[in-house]
Amino acid sequence: MTISQNTEAAHTHTPRMDLFALAPDVYKAMVALDRAARAGVDPQLAELIKIRASQLNHCAFCLEMHTRDARGLGISEEKIVMLSAWEEASGYFTEKERAVLALTEAVTVLTDGFVPDEVWEQAAKHVEEQELAQIIAQIFVINSWNRIAVTTRKTPTGPR
Structure with a gap:
């Protein structure tokens, strides 16, 4: 399937199921995991x-x-908009943010089957070990939420 076919198909998608209504214990566990992962990480x-x-x-x-x-x-x-091109938008992001965004991409995509040493070392250079553990948790939790929402075709509420 091409990107344009994928995009066209996405416009016709309707929600498949309410996973959390059908598996409420999973929802409760995800919320608890999310809360635990947030501890000690700067909210921004x-x-x-x-x-x-x-x-x-x-x-x-x-x-x-x-x-x-x-x-x-x-x-x-501006910073939110530039996030999709953060590598080219260095003036918008601190060195710590850039290191964490690189780690986020490496953990999310895992194209080579691992997180490259240089990405890990850069993150470890800018983040204390305890916070780094929490950041890793943040990354895998949002990836889990994404996979649930994408798989079940959870739709955005729309402009407010």
Whole structure:
């Protein structure tokens, strides 16, 4: 399937199921895991992680939610827009944010089957080990939420 076919098909998608109504214990566990993963991570950095992973996973539902949350935390519209091209938009992101975004991409995509040493080392250079553990948790939790939303075709609520 080509990208344009994929995009055309996406416009006709309707939700498949309400997974959380059918598996409420899974929802409760995900919420608890999400809460645990957030501990000790700067809320603005957490939203950048969530937005970038959601962009990579094509999760419109999570993108809508987390861009709204990011705005609510005071992240500028310009920074949110530039997030999809963060590597070229160095003036918008701190070195720590750039290191965490690189780690987010490496963990989310895993194209080579592993997180490259240089990506890990850069993140470890800018983030204390305890916070790094929490950031890794943030990354795998948002990837789990994305996979649930994309698989069940959870739809965004639309413009407000």
